[in-house]
Ligand SMILES: CC(C)[C@H](C(=O)O)[C@@H](O)C(=O)O
């Protein structure tokens with residue numbers, strides 16, 4: 001098939017890890033007899049430096065048209081003097097999520113055995129951990145009214161029942177394909193939005209009698225995630241809590257550098273990106289770990305194109321590379337970013 | 353001296369751990385020749401069950417008059433059917449904080465060596481950890497406008513410059529007495545309140561040239577707290593982020609059951625309470641660990657009454673009891689709640 005997608009390398013290490021992922025995708029399309037049609041576009045600081053807005057019209061138009069987006073990372077201290085919507089993150093990532101209605105952000109927490117000893121947590125506590133965070137991505141305090149007035153600064157958090165309902169449905173649908181448990185995280189002892197959240201999740205849960213539902217307060221969840229990580233299956237939460245909890249969860253995996261993410265809407269439209277940032281301190285040195293980006297590309301094949309065998313081939317190749325320590329220095333290996341891409345691609349080819 | 357304070361046992365295990373702490377206080381006042389004047393008052397669910405409001409007028413009046421408050425815990429599933437200000441937490445704890453202007457909440461993270469192996473984190477990562485979280489407690493999304501309208505539910509987060517400035521001053525003052533480092537945590541890449549926060553903290557930091565200031569985004573902080581806990585000294589943050597981060601920090605200590613907290617205003621007025629909750633599942637069984645409550649009483653002696661030697665005597669006795677495993681079952685010991693109180697009191701007496 002014709003795999004047409006929008007490629008947004010972005011800033012910092014984005015272009016490097018992106019190149020490694022494209023190399024893997026090219027090998028996959030060769031092995032599986034597909035054709036690749038890559039629409040590379042500017043975003044974030046790279047767009048600003050080219051005299052464009054952080055989210056250029058051409059970029060948005062391409063994203064909307066292809067409906068499949070592979071993104072590296074945006075932002076960095078170089079653009080720290082900019083404010084508000086002029087900033088790379090605020091001016092590109094958030095409007096892209098909102099305008100494409102990518103309301104369901106999925107981030108896995110399933111540590112690779114070979115990385116368990118890198119985590120600050122004890123191995124025996126982590127073994128068997130396998131959950132997914134379903135984060136609401138287009139509502140809440142990220143997108144409410146914000147500004148300054150005589151009283152200081154304000155940010156409004158808002159949720160409608162419909163917004164909560166649709167993300168809850170995604171979480172329960174996912175739980176049905178997994179171990180049938182949803183842990184909904186809120187702060188309903190204080191926030192009105194959380195009380196609406198909890199009520200709505202309760203309502204949706206009645207349509208899924210096979211799924212066990214548990215509620216946890218966000219403060220308690222930061223503990224439970226560390227003390228009983230193996231107990232979770234699908235963790236459902238709102239935008240800001242999801243931002244916080246997914247970063248905490250990444251520590252369980254031993255490295256941020258291996259965690260992909262998908263931001264989905266209804267249908268097959270999706271944005272796929274590593275959960276790590278642009279890491280400007282190591283950009284351009286060939287040190288960046290491309291695994292999260294390569295796995296994001298695999299998720300794109302699976303979720304936007306329905307190419308399950310191809311996605312699985314990449315994931316198996318990554319697991320093999322990790323086992324063989326064909327990795328970058330952050331994971332104790334000796335390979336460059338590009339070499340990891342080639343090693344994974346070679347494993348895809350060998351397995352075919 | 354006459355140690356006059358308001359005692360609010362509250363709900364669940366509150367009265368049990370409270371009784372153990374009072375026993376220790378009585379011993380201390382005997383040993384150090386003080387007199388105790390305890391004003392016991394109702395709060396939370398216990399007040400509701402007695403036909404009162406969650407924060408009865410007599411309770412508030414006593415708190416205001418004594419200015420020194422020792423609180424057990426409030427709330428529990430028994431009152432889960434209540435909503436809004438009728439709930440124990442929302443109707444008592446939050447208005448108490450707000451009306452007494454207890455804007456500075458301090459929670460320590462300094463694991464006892466004997467508890468390190470209970471933490472899910474590896475011992476070598478934790479050794480040397482010693483930081484304090486300074487949480488803003490009377491502003492932010494906890495106290496902003498909240499409600500429902502045609503669009504759904506909303507909660508407003510608000511901060512004035514003056515609110516940020518006074519808590520920042522507390523944090524820098526504390527850092528001057530410690531290792532001279534402040535880590536300010538916000539979400540300034542998304543929130544306007546966080547941008548005001550960061551600007552104001554920067555301004556305050558200019559008055560403390562000896563103190564090193566670092567800024568971290570809240571999502572990143574959940575990772576750094578686990579990967580480099582020994583790097584922090586004073587962690588300064590707003591109300592909601594502080595709620596989340598202090599629970600995460602408690603995991604580093606191996607147990608929530610040993611962490612006290614102080615909520616302070618200007619001057620000596622203060623509320624002292626364990627960071628754990630009311631644990632209704634184990635209430636009334638003599639299983640509850642009273643150490644956090646006993647340490648909260650020590651903090652009250654130090655911070656509201658200036659009784660440093662007395663506070664230190666309690667802390668040393670607790671450390672001794674932990675070393676000797678004179679503890680409850682949650683920490684691997686065989687003592688009841690009351691027995692732990694007596695063991696700590698005996699150690700205070702023996703050391704005198
Ligand atoms: C870059 C930032 C705006 C973003 C967020 O807060 O959502 C990031 O932390 C993430 O989790 O994708």
Ligand SMILES: CC(C)[C@H](C(=O)O)[C@@H](O)C(=O)O
Pocket residue numbers: 189190219441442445595
């Ligand atoms: C009980 C609840 C309202 C409270 C809070 O969120 O502040 C508690 O979690 C705390 O940290 O003291």
